[in-house]
Amino acid sequence: MKRILSIFLGVxxxxxxxxxxxxxxxxxxxxxxxxxxxVWVTALGxxxxxxxxxxxxxxxxVTRRGTFDLIRERLGPRAGLLNLAASVLxxxxxxxxxxxxxxxxxxxxxxxxxxxxVPVVGFAVWLVIWRLTFSLLEDVFGLLGLALIVFAVAxxxxxxxWGGLLHAIVAPHKPASEDLSTYLYYGVALFGAAMTPxxxxxxxxxAVEERWTAKxxxxxxxxxxxxxxxxxxxxxxxxxxxxxVLMPQGIEVATLGQVGLPVAVAVGKLGLAxxxxxxxxxxxxxxxxxxxxxxxxxxxxxxWQWGKFVRPRRAARxxxxxxxxxxxxxxxxxxxxxxxxxxxxxxxxxxxxLPLTYFxxxxxxxxxxxxxxxxxxxxxxxxxxVFLGVIVVVALASIPLMLLTAAGQ
Amino acid sequence: xxxxxxxxxxxxxxxLAGCVAPAPDDAAYESxxxxxxxxxxxxARTALVAAHTSADDRLLGTYLEPVLVDAEQALGSVxxxxxxxxxxxxxxxxxxxxxxxxxxxxxxxxxxxxRIAARRERTDALxxxxxxxxxxADRLERFAxxxxx
Numbered sequence: 001m002k003r004i005l006s007i008f009l010g011v012x013x014x015x016x017x018x019x020x021x022x023x024x025x026x027x028x029x030x031x032x033x034x035x036x037x038x039v040w041v042t043a044l045g046x047x048x049x050x051x052x053x054x055x056x057x058x059x060x061x062v063t064r065r066g067t068f069d070l071i072r073e074r075l076g077p078r079a080g081l082l083n084l085a086a087s088v089l090x091x092x093x094x095x096x097x098x099x100x101x102x103x104x105x106x107x108x109x110x111x112x113x114x115x116x117x118v119p120v121v122g123f124a125v126w127l128v129i130w131r132l133t134f135s136l137l138e139d140v141f142g143l144l145g146l147a148l149i150v151f152a153v154a155x156x157x158x159x160x161x162w163g164g165l166l167h168a169i170v171a172p173h174k175p176a177s178e179d180l181s182t183y184l185y186y187g188v189a190l191f192g193a194a195m196t197p198x199x200x201x202x203x204x205x206x207a208v209e210e211r212w213t214a215k216x217x218x219x220x221x222x223x224x225x226x227x228x229x230x231x232x233x234x235x236x237x238x239x240x241x242x243x244x245v246l247m248p249q250g251i252e253v254a255t256l257g258q259v260g261l262p263v264a265v266a267v268g269k270l271g272l273a274x275x276x277x278x279x280x281x282x283x284x285x286x287x288x289x290x291x292x293x294x295x296x297x298x299x300x301x302x303x304w305q306w307g308k309f310v311r312p313r314r315a316a317r318x319x320x321x322x323x324x325x326x327x328x329x330x331x332x333x334x335x336x337x338x339x340x341x342x343x344x345x346x347x348x349x350x351x352x353x354l355p356l357t358y359f360x361x362x363x364x365x366x367x368x369x370x371x372x373x374x375x376x377x378x379x380x381x382x383x384x385x386v387f388l389g390v391i392v393v394v395a396l397a398s399i400p401l402m403l404l405t406a407a408g409q
Numbered sequence: 410x411x412x413x414x415x416x417x418x419x420x421x422x423x424x425l426a427g428c429v430a431p432a433p434d435d436a437a438y439e440s441x442x443x444x445x446x447x448x449x450x451x452x453a454r455t456a457l458v459a460a461h462t463s464a465d466d467r468l469l470g471t472y473l474e475p476v477l478v479d480a481e482q483a484l485g486s487v488x489x490x491x492x493x494x495x496x497x498x499x500x501x502x503x504x505x506x507x508x509x510x511x512x513x514x515x516x517x518x519x520x521x522x523x524r525i526a527a528r529r530e531r532t533d534a535l536x537x538x539x540x541x542x543x544x545x546a547d548r549l550e551r552f553a554x555x556x557x558x
Contacts, residue, residue, distance in 0.1 A: 107475050108475055109471055109472075111474045245458070249454040249457075249458060250450050250454055250553075251455050255475075255479045257479055258476070261459060264467050264472070265462055272467075
């Protein structure tokens with residue numbers, strides 16, 4: 001019974017922890033502008049993140065080592081360093097966007113300018129990372145993130161033509177008023193949002209934090225293959241709400257306030273309050289994940305003691321890296337750069353860095369020296385290779401599309 | 410000059426080309442005007458949805474104000490950006506500007522009125538200003554459609 005409850009909790013936190021500021025913004029943007037014609041990209045991204053998260057969780061459970069420790073050993077220090085630099089840059093940019101997202105959620109709850117919250121949010125993030133155990137912070141913010149289910153409730157309350165919605169998903173058509181390049185650019189953004197690299201680092205490092213062994217592989221698979229797709233459905237609900245309420249009005253999403261408006265229209269004040277709680281939990285939880293992921297990546301690469309399973313004094317360099325990343329993220333938001341724009345750029349640059357993240361995971365998961373009997377099967381290898389091809393195409397197309405469309409303008 | 414320096418210059422030029430949209434002729438200016446009207450429409454309709462939802466007692470007061478402030482700031486930015494574009498020396502361009510500028514000003518002014526009414530918690534003012542803004546938004550929509558937005 002205890003094991004079933006533990007698995008259930010794991011699935012719930014995987015659902016609630018799936019959506020972050022990138023998913024909120026990208027799905028609302030795409031829904032308001034392209035209806036549900038880009039849901040296929042979200043679905044593709046969810047399949048990809050499931051595939052590679054399962055691999056990274058299995059690698060962590062079998063080797064009990066962090067991803068970057070293995071990347072450096074398997075690919076060598078130079079290739080590993082290139083990987084590290086790209087991943088850390090993208091993760092710190094995402095960290096900045098998440099801190100901004102928390103502050104924006106607080107602004108919507110209080111009407112106080114978000115910039116005033118930034119130092120407080122930064123301190124709170126540091127305090128939670130410093131004081132709370134790994135499993136507690138993962139469970140609390142994962143469960144609170146379930147508040148975003150209110151978008152599914154709102155979609156239902158809007159009483160849409162379900163057949164029409166389904167048709168728009170399975171037979172997608174680019175709106176006639178939009179260029180193909182803009183359509184593809186937002187597709188890249190959605191793909192980057194669904195497959196953000198830090199999610200894999202956090203998932204695999206978390207497996208080491210929670211001392212998973214090969215016996216936990218089944219639990220990991222349940223979390224990934226049930227939790228992530230259900231989390232992906234929340235993304236679709238956000239896009240659906242935007243498509244039904246914002247698109248007919250010609251509203252293009254540029255603020256977090258616009259993302260939540262359909263919930264107010266459909267459910268009213270209580271629903272909106274739950275949505276704000278969901279915004280806060282999703283962005284705060286993701287801020288913890290991105291902050292920790294920065295520390296995990298750098299500490300694992302350099303072979304330092306890392307993690308929250310040891311006292312901070314024993315992992316001092318890891319905590320210093322997390323603190324420095326936090327300071328950089330706070331400074332980034334305090335430049336008054338629009339957090340939503342930062343989010344848009346962070347998910348596109350995530351797409352650029354995707355091959356550097358996922359190629360080494362495929363290599364290690366396919367190496368019998370590390371994995372023994374848990375090495376990738378034929379199906380995992382075929383799917384992993386096909387997805388790696390997709391990821392490379394997306395990465396190569398990202399920057400040209402960004403320049404061609406003036407970042408989706 | 411090294412190859413990497415040339416490549417850097419090319420990338421910067423492309424990036425800047427994506428950020429800056431000069432209006433060298435009537436067609437480009439008309440396209441700029443249409444996209445400006447579309448952007449203003451988006452902000453005006455955001456304010457309208459928020460105001461209507463609030464007037465129906467379905468929106469938290471703390472939520473309404475930041476949404477209106479964001480829309481107000483965005484409208485100001487849209488207007489400033491459009492006004493900073495040098496129109497081509499033709500009567501068609503002058504006519505376009507003469508048609509769009511008052512709409513932008515009117516939308517910005519109405520959203521400011523909405524923000525003031527929201528802070529004073531005056532639902533009647535929210536409704537009456539929304540009614541006017543709704544007409545302005547419709548005219549912005551027509552403008553955008555007529556000019557290819």
